Amino acid sequence: MTTSPIPTNGQPDEQPRDAAFWSGQVSGLKVSNVPSGALNLNVDGKLVNGPLQGFGQMWQKTYRITLNGASLSAKEVIRVWKEHFPEFWPAGNRFFGPLTGIAPGEVALLNLSMPGGIALSTGVLVLYADEESFTLMTPQGHVFAGWITFSAYEENNSIVVQTQVLMRASDPMYEVGLRFGGHTQENRFWQHTLQSLAAHVQGDTAIPVRMELICVDPRLQWSQAKNIWHNAAMRTAMYKVTAPLRWIQGRKH
Amino acid sequence: MPQASVAMNTRRVNATTSIIDIQGDVSAFAEQVLMSAYNEASTPTTRTIILNFSGLEYMNSSGIGLIVTLLIRVNRQKQRLLAFGLSEHYHHIFELTRLNDAIKIYDSESAALAAA
Numbered sequence: 001m002t003t004s005p006i007p008t009n010g011q012p013d014e015q016p017r018d019a020a021f022w023s024g025q026v027s028g029l030k031v032s033n034v035p036s037g038a039l040n041l042n043v044d045g046k047l048v049n050g051p052l053q054g055f056g057q058m059w060q061k062t063y064r065i066t067l068n069g070a071s072l073s074a075k076e077v078i079r080v081w082k083e084h085f086p087e088f089w090p091a092g093n094r095f096f097g098p099l100t101g102i103a104p105g106e107v108a109l110l111n112l113s114m115p116g117g118i119a120l121s122t123g124v125l126v127l128y129a130d131e132e133s134f135t136l137m138t139p140q141g142h143v144f145a146g147w148i149t150f151s152a153y154e155e156n157n158s159i160v161v162q163t164q165v166l167m168r169a170s171d172p173m174y175e176v177g178l179r180f181g182g183h184t185q186e187n188r189f190w191q192h193t194l195q196s197l198a199a200h201v202q203g204d205t206a207i208p209v210r211m212e213l214i215c216v217d218p219r220l221q222w223s224q225a226k227n228i229w230h231n232a233a234m235r236t237a238m239y240k241v242t243a244p245l246r247w248i249q250g251r252k253h
Numbered sequence: 254m255p256q257a258s259v260a261m262n263t264r265r266v267n268a269t270t271s272i273i274d275i276q277g278d279v280s281a282f283a284e285q286v287l288m289s290a291y292n293e294a295s296t297p298t299t300r301t302i303i304l305n306f307s308g309l310e311y312m313n314s315s316g317i318g319l320i321v322t323l324l325i326r327v328n329r330q331k332q333r334l335l336a337f338g339l340s341e342h343y344h345h346i347f348e349l350t351r352l353n354d355a356i357k358i359y360d361s362e363s364a365a366l367a368a369a
Contacts, residue, residue, distance in 0.1 A: 017310070018311050051321055127314055164281075
């Protein structure tokens with residue numbers, strides 16, 4: 001038997017403690033708030049995809065930063081992170097959060113800049129959110145299928161702040177892109193995010209980010225190659241290329 | 254890192270099937286306990302691992318991530334992962350995260366064993 005202390009307050013008939021923290025969403029996504037300037041493509045009606053539904057190698061990427069002598073508790077760091085989430089992203093990438101903030105079941109729009117100047121419009125579902133962590137899950141067409149968990153915990157009188165990605169590239173095109181620079185770009189993305197958060201809560205911009213990159217499953221899931229039909233990068237490019245046609249059609253009516 | 258509030262008991266039903274009874278909280282902090290339980294449950298002849306969730310009291314998204322990584326490990330050993338004892342709430346979580354695409358869920362231990 002493998003064991004650790006068991007909680008004593010659990011009652012079999014009670015609603016689980018996590019019940020309020022999970023999204024109720026299972027069917028297609030729906031964006032409730034589209035701010036001006038946001039491109040809303042490839043989200044409405046899409047299903048979410050976990051790492052099991054992706055095509056590429058499965059990676060677990062963990063990025064950690066330690067805040068020594070932080071004045072905030074782990075819960076306060078998560079509260080700040082939720083409130084200011086888009087502000088910590090690298091330039092050129094936009095997160096259009098729901099009006100109600102990061103809460104279970106909410107859908108956010110993402111307008112991302114990819115290597116080679118490619119724009120990508122997609123979104124995320126807030127899969128889980130409590131006081132100590134929150135998780136975003138990706139829809140069909142996103143670069144990767146999986147989820148990203150943001151959390152903080154106390155350790156040796158310090159606060160460890162963590163981003164953990166569990167993912168597979170959604171389709172063969174994204175898998176090639178990730179292998180040729182995409183993974184590196186993603187690593188830089190989350191390093192920047194954690195350092196920006198640390199700068200916000202502690203004013204220190206030079207805290208190193210520790211990375212742990214584990215290839216959980218090196219195999220490709222060829223049965224999921226069909227995901228390319230939903231590829232948001234190709235669909236966003238197609239939308240932009242056909243913009244003049246839509247403009248001409250609009251003038252005729 | 255905080256300690257996990259979970260206990261896992263391993264039962265070897267026969268040469269090919271083992272059950273892991275989960276009691277308590279499944280979060281990131283349960284990783285070591287879960288992987289130790291799997292190491293105990295898995296023998297060279299084991300073909301099916303069954304997770305008993307009837308004692309599950311709490312699971313967050315990191316806990317779901319642990320189940321995904323366990324599933325990959327199980328599949329790499331050419332074993333199958335089945336589950337039973339999920340409450341309606343956790344059944345919904347499996348559906349939401351699409352774990353139910355890869356892990357067959359049964360209503361009872363006897364049903365899971367019959368499918369093993």
